[in-house]
Amino acid sequence: MKKRWILPLLTAMLLSMTACNGGGTESVATTDPTDATEATTEAPEEVTEAPTEEETVPTNAAFPEADPNAVTFDDGRCDFVKIFCDDDLAADGTLSVETVDGNAMLKFTDTKTNAENVGTIVMKLLVDAKSLLAPEDLEKVSSIRFDIGAKAEGELLVGDDGTAMKVPGWIGGGGGTIAADGNWYGFGDFSASNIQEYALERSDMYNVEFKFLLASAGKNWNGTMEEANLQIMRWGVQNASSTYIDNITFYDADGNSIPLTMAPAAEGETDAPEAAE
Helix, strand or coil: CHHHHHHHHHHHHHHHHHHHCCCCCCCCCCCCHHHHHHHHCCCCCCCCCCCCCCCCCCCCCCCCCCCCCCECCCCCCCCCEEEECCCCCECCEEEEEEEECCEEEEEEEECCCCCCCCCCCEEEEEEEHHHCCCHHHHCCCCEEEEEEEEEECCCCEECCCCCEECCCEECEEEEEEEECCCCEEEEEECHHHCCEECCCCECCCEEEEEECCCHHHCCCCCCCCCCEEEEEEEECCCCCEEEEEEEEEEECCCCCECCCCCCCCCCCCCCCCCCEC
């Protein structure tokens, strides 16, 4: 008889518990605390390798903008420039106009620098200002700006580790002018600009300035002179290389560029002249 009472009692207890849970027939699931902890734990962030820096290859900068009154060599002319060879250390070579990446420039190709004289050769170019400016404008010249650069043509320059380098190296120099009366009329130098290129085969073009140092004392060009030349010198050439000149611009004392009056080249005279002895 006792067994018959146990079953009804258990049934009543179960019905009582269901009623306390809202009277529904759905069961309430219980969750283990440890299971809840695992469910709310965030997934670990995906581990990625640190980005590697790509090796940057040096490239040349864009060519400088030209002043409206600059000698740009765009017409292919360079007959107003001569190579000046007045001593054993003066560089010799050829002059031409070369277009690089769409930009025309005067190019001096050195044919004299070698392993024995490298570092001592001096490039000297004479630019005939009388063929570029009107006679009345010659005496107004107070300063001259131009772009200069170089390209290595050999590997005579040796680095500190003993490796031969095809780079232009240091590019420095100065300038002056030969006047009709035999005197030198001084300009400045551009060695202080610290131009150098030890990473690229061709350097960028750097804008430099020559000031007419004696113009303030009245020693400047004039239209009666037989010669009114600008001499551009590159000193201590460290490697067999070519030198580029571009955008030669003449300025007055107020800093205004002076218009050019360069006459058209005569037939057959667009090429560079022979070196001046």
